[in-house]
Amino acid sequence: MASVRLEVIDRGSATDVHPAPLLFVHGAWHAAWCWEENFLDFFAGRGYRAVALSFRGHGGSPTDKPLRSLSIADYVDDVAAVAADLPSAPVVIGHSMGGFVVQKYLEGRDAPAAVLMASAPPRGYLASGLRWFRRHPWQFLKSSASGESLAYVSPVAATRERFFSAHTPEEIVAACAARLQEESARSGRDGVTALPRPSRVRTPVLVLGALEDRMAVTPNEVRATARAYRTEPKIFPGMGHNMMLEPGWEAVATHIDSWLTARGL
Known part of the structure; x- marks a missing residue:
């Protein structure tokens, strides 16, 4: 379990209609703030308790070891520690790397349900890394050699390329770019x-x-993830990677709400 006190943003309260808390898990270079922008208030307003954590070394969470050495297992421990503090097992909702962490978390734990949003697929990051190498070979090589990657994702143009659609308003992209932070090489x-x-x-x-x-994470990788979990994916048109921040995020949130409600969650 996590040995540091993690930043947790907590909105709303569980209700008879939605008894299970929701635990939102962010992706690489992000923190709990990416859920606070839109999703937490949306779900709190629908009668859920909505909680987002920042992994150690991210957002307002301290770290007990160098950031570059933090592992996926450390992040899984962070999710488990926050989940253990909740009154009942949460629905876990992970985005991008956070979806990868959620998949690892679920290997040894049951949850009422899980949502994977633009999640890294079960076969891992290799295809994404190869896309980065083909588009920006020097960036990829320098990042691999130094263990530092923020400089290659935080310029506004790079943030748009990786996280947003071409038509996302510039102010949304710039606000996200300004809050990104270094990610663990490990x-x-x-x-x-x-x-x-x-x-x-x-x-x-x-x-x-x-x-x-x-x-x-390409649509084909999303489909491969769905096949691995024996389900069908829902792919949203006109959206880029940061589905919780893109214009049209309400359609994503509403779909999750409907899916959970249908399961009595």
Whole structure:
């Protein structure tokens, strides 16, 4: 379990209609703020308790070891620690790398349900890394050599390429770019070697993707994730990778709400 006190943003309260809390898990270079922008108030307003954590070394969470050495297992421990503090097992909702973390979390734990949003697929980050190498070979090589990647994702143009659609308003992209932070090099390596094992997961999983996500997680990778969890994906047109921040995020949130409500959650 996490040995540091993690930043947690907590909105709303559980209700008879929605008894299970929702635990939102962010992706690489992000923190809990990416859920606070739109999703937490949306779900709190629908009668859920909505909680978002920042992994250690991200947002307002301290870290007990160097950021570059934090592992996917450390992030799984962070999710488990926050989940253990909730009054009942939460629905876990992970985006991008956070979806990868959620998959690892579910290997050894049951949850009422899980949602994977533009999640790294069970086969890992290799395809995403190859896309980065083909588009920006020097960036990829320098990042691999230094273990530092923020400089290559935080310029506004790079943030748009990786996280947003071409038509997302500039102010949304710039606001996100300004809040990105360095990510662990170790977690990136784990995304190639410490792969999830879907056969161990018993939790029902909703798989969502974005049609205009071409750099981080492609629609074909979303479909492969859905096949691994024996379900059908929902892919949203006109959206880029950061589905919780893109214009049209309400359609994503409403779909999750409807899916959970249908399951009595």
